[in-house]
Amino acid sequence: MNFPNPGGNNHSKPAAELGVEKKLLLANLAHNSLTDLSSLINQVIKGSQSAATLSNTHKCLASLDPTIEGTATNINKFNSILDQLNSQEQIIEKSVKKTQVVRSQLESINKVPLRRKHSSQS
DSSP states (O other), X not given: OOXXXXXXXXXXXXXXXXXXXXXXXXXXXXXXXXXXXXXXXHHHHHHHHHHHHHHHHHHHHHHHHXXXXXXXXXXXXXXXXXXXXXXXXXXXXXXXXXXXXHHHHHHHHHSSOOOOOOTTOO
């Protein structure tokens, strides 16, 4: 019994060989289908993991909001402290200049240079 060969050359092969070829063809098709199914499942798993990863990233970023707000508050406080320190530095510089002027005036009045007392001398 001969089966029609899709290639058109069905007279040269016996039915047993055609049956084996069809079984091999079926096995190859089944293998290819399983490979395709496996690839599809892997893509679905990757896709579902991507959603989970995005969700976790969103949660992590949302949990950072209070930290970011706290950091912004601390930066504002540091800027305020920096402004105060700059103001105090300017006041000290003015005081030093005034002290130098007063010292110079006292030296010119006394005509004797003032000496600083050393801490080792009592």
